Amino acid sequence: MLKYRKEESILILKHKLYGWFMMLLKILLFIGLAYVLLRPVLFMLSTALKSREDLIDPTVVWLPKHLTLENFKKAFYSLNYFNAFKNSLLVSIIPAIFNVIACSMIGYGLARFKFKERELIFALILFTLVVPPQVLLIPLYVFYQRFDILSLIKLIKGEPLNLLNTYYPIILPTILGGGLRSGLFIYIFRQFFRGMSKELEEAAYVDGASPFQTYVKIFVPNSIPAIITVFLFSLVWHWNDVFEPSVFIGDFEKYTLSLNLANIRAIITGGTQIWDPLLILPPQYAGAILVILPMLIFYIFTQRFFVESVERTGIVG
């Protein structure tokens, strides 16, 4: 073992103590913040599991004495769970897939080819992010009510289609790279493709690949992190979105989970204004948990990609 002089060993000790102190501070901070972040979920869970006696009992704070699944059952029926789950899945997975395909192609076009109006189009893409969807709300509502493009549908079917009460208003724009926050997805892909090296691309061209082949064979396999990021964000945002479904879908059978959650109190109380919070809140919390649960499970399995891929996509660059 090395021998230190007295002053040296004091210095080393000081340094170590400082390190421990900082680590302790950090741990305390993280525990505190984690508590704040996890608290609502835990609180909702604990309240939802409480029976009526436990709710009135002031000695019960976190751990219920009489566990009950009554609230979950109630929420399950109020949310119309299986049906709404299926609907939610429809309006989140399909747009997410289209978002990945369309936005990556657009991002590729913007990142790898030069043409005069490129910057203008990119500026327009960013502009779509700034405009709140509410501005477009009524025209879009009217538009989907009598859906027609260049009178083509009128020519074939004799009258315009009514797309309200279907999921097409949510899905259709994503096919062409529009829809919920898709400007951001195009931006992510553009940044990612811009950061990729030119050598591979040139090698592919030398070997006689067309630009489309190059895109499919070189760029797509190399942009897995970006694809995962965009897919996850798109899926989660569509799952949680209330605004679009609440405008375009009026039929209760077609409601999504998040839409049902937003209305759950009215569903439970049957629309009456006077209600007992002890009766309403626990099932409401149970409902909230049931709605976030699928995404939560999904997140637990994919969080590694979520965090790491965002770093590697270089959103910022």
Place this chain on the structure above:
Amino acid sequence: MKNKKKLKTLAQRQARIGRLFVYPWLVGFLIFFAWPFIQSLIFSFSQLDVSPEGYKLIFVGFRNFIKALREDPNFIRYLFTEIGNIFVNIPLIIMFSLFIAILLNQKFKGRTIVRAIFFLPVVVMSGALLYVLESNSLEQFNIGAQSGMALSNSPFLRGIDFRLFLVRIMGNIPFLMPIINAIDRIYEIIWKSGVQILIFLAGLQSIPPSLYEVAHVEGATSWEIFWKITLPMISPIILVNVIYTVIDSFTDYSNDVLRYILEVAFRQLNHGYSAAIAWLYFLIIGVVLLVIIWVISKRVFYMNE
């Protein structure tokens, strides 16, 4: 014909291929964005009657706008609450998320778990959920005050007790208001900064490590390194985050103005007026954003320039 195509320069061919990839977006943009955008401008100057057969427009000039600004008791109030909120929230969210991002960027045991917890809001957070929780917790506060029951415990931590404590020792309420507001918002701030933390983390990763190495060799302290390297290098990302935060909170479901726009359109069925306030709202966001960008971008440091 074939010869002509081959005679095109490389740049021209490149441009054509690029357009092939990008123009589908333009088509979608024109159908699903530009056209409704212009239409809503027209609507805002009109009275609109929607019927199953379509809609009728009656031009009314600036009447809708005048109504919003001078007659409607709700719109201006909601608008100013939201704008006030933004200006308090932005600095808090930016400071908090930068701080957390710097901490999460370091290497320590259990980093994956900590990160997973911090990005939980990104996944779980939905306007509907937050709205359900927040509206409840307010009511619960009243109920709790009345009955002192177990439910006074709301899912959101609020600085209620701490507020009373501060008022008692300081006594000076106007001076304390900003601090109290900030404390009351801590919850909201933490829950709203998930994406910002992600963006900052990505930004921190892109700072060249050589800068830090040089600083260490020169004997700079962590404090100096933060102010002289991290902050200038991250400043473009601060701008990105500020813009994101503004857009995010202006388009959030729990936003009062937006809910009011929806209510006017679908409960009161006053579509023209709803379009008008949506446009006013959009213009005001635009001005706020431009002012913020103008103020911040002067102070942003770009290494490559």
